Amino acid sequence: MPHIASQDGTSSWPAMSLAEATARVIAPGMPCETADAVIDGRTVRVWKHAPVSLGAVLAHSRIYGDRIAFVYEDERITFEAHWRAATNFAAALSEAGVVKGDRVAIVMRNLPEWPVAFYAAASLGAVVTPLNAWWTGPELAFAVRDSGSKVIILDGERYARHGPDLLALPSVTHAFVSRPVDPLIDAGVVDIEAIIGRPASWSDLPDHAGIVPDLGPEDDATLFYTSGTTGQPKGVLSTQRAVNSNIITALATQQRAFIRRGETPPPTGLAAPQYSGLISVPFFHVTGCVAILNLAMFGGSKLAMMRKWDPVQAFALIERERLASAGGVPTIAWQLLEHPARDDHDLSSLVALGWGGAPSAPELVRRIREVFPQTRAGQGWGMSETSGTFTSHNDEDYEARPTSCGPSPAVGQIRIVDPVDGKTELPIGDVGELWVSGPMTARGYWNNPEATARTFVDGWVRTGDLARVDDEGFCYVVDRLKDMxxxxxxxxxxxxxxxxxxxxxxxxxxxxxxxxxxxxxxxxxxxxxxxxxxxxxxxxxxxxxxxxxxxxxxxxxxxxxxxxxxxxxxxxxxxxxxxxxxxxxxxx
Structure with a gap:
């Protein structure tokens, strides 16, 4: 096992094995305690204290009150203001006929109205269907038609380009538009501002009692469409438990890092200082929505949004808002490290850089330590079919194994399977197809039983990634099966x-x-x-x-x-x- 000297030189890392640290993280009475649940007839280890639904996450977020939840250009939205906007917009969706199980599509760039739309629909028990705002009209039409979305929520740019065509689809009865480019004159189309006003006035909205449907952890929650790089996009249907498992998975990873260091994990919730981060990936992707937005809502973190990625603007935002974290994909980390304008800004608040979505090189870790000595790095792996992050690690664990994406979470399992016969489990160190299971795995593909049968096998997800696992359980994704x-x-x-x-x-x-x-x-x-x-x-x-x-x-x-x-x-x-x-x- 590798050993790393602490920054003050007084101790060495790790203070204990991964297994011992994990046991302490999930011990009875701890925030990351585990329990057994029956899912689809199988007994599955789950996070005992994960929120029961996305609506419960929204309700919980209100405890953070006047803390800033979102920053967008000159707009600053508190958690209380966001809660009022979301519950009032939920009432409008309910009046439009949205009920539990209906699909509600969101076609927007990252704007403050995006999380409002997401949690408003989720609080009604709707299956929220975030769609890629970069897609063409035919691509969007396919997903709206395939999902059978009843309501579409768009930003002004997307409505100007595609709105009337999408509204003409058979399943769609209503459209809501944020920040319209031109006056809205089409029937069945409503300006969101007419319902909740501009963000500056959201805190003045009435304290709406809200509609509280009967939601359980196995009810459907989200429908994310895959990128479609190898064919027609597939809708990945995830449950409330699956998407909310990310919250405790992330907390467990953070606490494990402290315990491995021989330190006591910091407090959580209202007892903790507010964390803040730069959101540079789209909310319409499972990473931006489930692994970043939903965690921030539950944990009370501030998210600073950018209209589009620009490293110089990112530097200015990190400096102005004293942001603690940034990242998303390795390319963004490289740009933050190498851009010549970096030295023109005070980036001393930046203490964490993390990414997923693509493997990173060991050289990236070395450069982070050179350029941002106060900053720790982290990496994770996941996919739409695992409802966001599955494996993850950070700090010394990541520095010691920079080519690894981390170990399985305590509630998950990993298999490395022979990609030829699709059955034989391979020994430690051998490369094969990565199979994963746990409460975060999706239910299957929407309206696609054949693809579901190929990928979801007896509670396991066949990921299509080639990987190996070392003797302590750390996973190394070496390639896509189709890219080898x-x-x-x-x-x-x-x-x-x-x-x-x-x-x-x-x-x-x-x-x-x-x-x-x-x-x-x-x-x-x-x-x-x-x-x-x-x-x-x-x-x-x-x-x-x-x-x-x-x-x-x-x-x-x-x-x-x-x-x-x-x-x-x-x-x-x-x-x-x-x-x-x-x-x-x-x-x-």
Missing amino acids: LIRGGENIFCSEIENVLYEYPAIMDVAAFGLPHPTLGEEPAAAVTLKLGMVVSEADLKIFLHGRLAAYKCPVRILVLAEPLPRNPNGKILKDTLRAIAALTPAR
Whole structure:
């Protein structure tokens, strides 16, 4: 087991094993205590004190009163104001006929009205259906039609582009619009401001008693659509328990880090100082909504929103709001580290950088310690099918194992299964398909029994990721099953190529992918973007890789791109797009 000296040099880490620390975190009487529950006829270990529903999270958030919940440009919204806006908007949704089980679609960029819409619909027992605000009209129409959404809630930009077409779909009866671009004249369309006013006046809204449906932890809660990078998007249906498990999973990870360090975990709730973070990923993705927004609502954290990601604006916001955390995907962390404007701002409040959605390189951890010595890093892994974060770790655990995404939570289980036969569980250290189970796994795919049967097997989720587990239980995702290259019968993991390229000082972002070959089947290729002011050639990078990778693993093509690598809103790199770019780019 690796040992790390403490910052003051007086002790060494870890103070105890992972198993012992976890046992203390989940002990009876602790906030992260576990219990047994029967889910779909199976006995499952669950978080005993997880909120029973998203409506319960909204109700709990009111205890934070005048604390600031959201910052957006010059708007500042307290938890009390948000609660009043959400409960009053819920009353309007109820008048529009929304009842438990109805799907309510949200098509908005990150605005203060987004969480209002989300928790208003959730408090009625509706199945909230966040849709990708970057999608085209046909993509949005597919998801609204597939989900059978009764109500759609849009921002002004999305309504101007797609609203009338979406409202014409058979299931849709009402539309609500936030910050409309033009006056709303269409029947069945209401300006949200006419109901709850502007954010500055939300605290003056009446104390609405609200509608409290009979909701249990196994009732449906959310319907997130997958990115659709490998075909038509699939709606992932999760329960109240599944989405709220993230709250305690995150708390358990934090407390485990303190206990592993030999320290007492800090207090939670009202007894704790308010935490604050930069939200730089969209709420319409499971990470932004379940793993960030819902945690902040329950824990009383302040979230500072940006209209769109910009590293210089992020620096200014961190400095102005004294934000403690930032991140989302590794690319954002790299930009915060490498942008030349960083030194123009006071970023001393930043004590945590965390990410998921894509593997990070060990070099990133080293650079964080160099640039932000007061800052700890963390990484997690999850997917829509696990309702957000599944594995996670931070602080010394992450520094000791920077290529790991952390161990399974106490209420979860991991299997590494032979990807060929799909049955045989492989031993510690072997690479196979990652299967996971626990209370956070989704119910299945909406209206898609065939896909559900392929992915959800007897309480387990077949993730499609290739991974291994070490002897202490830490998981290492090495590639997507579909992204692993097979060159002339030799397996090549893209992450291995990427990690070596990240060691080159000029590289900001990198992705490895396969190119078709008539006899070998595939050959490795890569695309990179550079840090500002850096210049490097494909030949330079090939020379760098020589001797660092086996010859058969070295990319035959390396694209040096001027634009950021193409990603979907979940942070996943679009490798099909890179293959198309490579096909159109003459080899040198």
